[in-house]
Amino acid sequence: MKKILIASMVTLAALATGGCAVTSGQSTVGQYVDDATIATRVKARFAEDTQVSAMRIQVEALKGTVQLAGFATSQAEKDRAGQLARATPDVKEVRNNIIVRPATNN
Structure with a gap:
């Protein structure tokens, strides 16, 4: 089940970034x-x-x-996201713009 979730996330990420134009700042395809x-x-x-x-x-x-953008439920989650991004191959810099917003129990 976990492998299916990971494969789905990777596919969704690829599709989400697939619609961007090369002219959005990249010099080449x-x-x-x-x-x-x-x-x-x-x-x-x-x-x-x-x-x-x-x-x-x-x-x-x-x-x-x-x-990185979006919301984390704790500072620890925000920090961990930054660590994971920095440890990813070919990442030169990480801009961690995640907002910490504790979960509410509604």
């Missing part, structure tokens, strides 16, 4: 593909990690710089 691969790798790491929610955190990559 190759760079665009590299950035899409980096973003997919980061999302896959989130999906495999028990502390980070891959569903609440968006990942974008541009020229090896990864930007």
Whole structure:
């Protein structure tokens, strides 16, 4: 079941980044593909990690710089997401713009 979830997340990430134009800052099609691969790798790491929610955190990559956005339920989750992104191959820099918003029990 976990492998299916990870494969689904990777596929969704690839589809989400697939609609972007190469002219959004990448110099070549190759760079665009590299950035899409980096973003997919980061999302896959989130999906495999028990502390980070891959569903609440968006990942974008541009020229090896990864930007994280979305919401975390704790500072520890935000920090862990940044650590996972930094440990991903070909990531040069991480901009962690995740907002910490504790979960509410409604």
